[in-house]
Amino acid sequence: xxxxxxxxxxxxxxxxxxxxxxxxxxxxxxxxxxxxxxxxxxxxxxxxxxxxxxxxxxxxxxxxxxxxxxxxxxxxxxxxxxxxxxxxxxxxxxxxxxxxxxxxxxxxxxxxxxxxxxxxxxxxxxxxxxxxxxxxxxxxxxxxxxxxxxxxxxxxxxxxxxxxxxxxxxxxxxxxxxxxxxxx
Numbered sequence: 061x062x063x064x065x066x067x068x069x070x071x072x073x074x075x076x077x078x079x080x081x082x083x084x085x086x087x088x089x090x091x092x093x094x095x096x097x098x099x100x101x102x103x104x105x106x107x108x109x110x111x112x113x114x115x116x117x118x119x120x121x122x123x124x125x126x127x128x129x130x131x132x133x134x135x136x137x138x139x140x141x142x143x144x145x146x147x148x149x150x151x152x153x154x155x156x157x158x159x160x161x162x163x164x165x166x167x168x169x170x171x172x173x174x175x176x177x178x179x180x181x182x183x184x185x186x187x188x189x190x191x192x193x194x195x196x197x198x199x200x201x202x203x204x205x206x207x208x209x210x211x212x213x214x215x216x217x218x219x220x221x222x223x224x225x226x227x228x229x230x231x232x233x234x235x236x237x238x239x240x241x242x243x244x
Contacts, residue, residue: 119194119195119198120197120200121200121203122164122166122191122198122200122203123164123191123195124203124205128205128206128209129203129204129210130154130157130158130161130204130205130210130215131150131202131204131212131220132200132202132203132204132215133200133201133216133217134199134200135168135200135201137201137202137217138169138173138177138201138202139169139170143202143217143225144176144177146224146225147176147177147180148183148184149224150220150221151163151180151186151204152184154204155184155186158206158210159206160186160187160207161186161187161204161206162186162187162189162204162206163177163181163186163187163188163189163202163204164203164204164205165188165189165191165201166190166195166196166198166200166202167190167193167195167196168196169201169202174190177202202217204217
């Protein structure tokens, strides 16, 4: 007896005249089950958001892969004025080296800062989004990434742009009042 597969049933459908109708119905039933199972599988996958590759990594990096990240900073750094005041310069520098550049902003960053980063990125012609609350577990406040593999040694924005950020800190330390220099 032949195995009940679609090719074998097709062969049987056209081999003997008396069993032809029965075999044809059996073939159609098997084909219907095959198609419906496949359609049901596709519907269930799409309803769950599709199959994701490496979902833990995507949650950590605000919806992208680690190898695409060009620069990143923590939520605390994204809320600081130091990063905010130099963000336009940093993003311009990143854009010179890589295109396209996409900015992802965590929902944990303060609202005023979210809007600032969003507007600044749009001014420079970057795609920018505030990611959904699905990424609240991410330690990152800002992720600047591309749509392809990026070879960046140090992805931390404060290390990558240390020369830009350090002089601002030194100026702040040097501008002490005369009173504080003498007595404190």
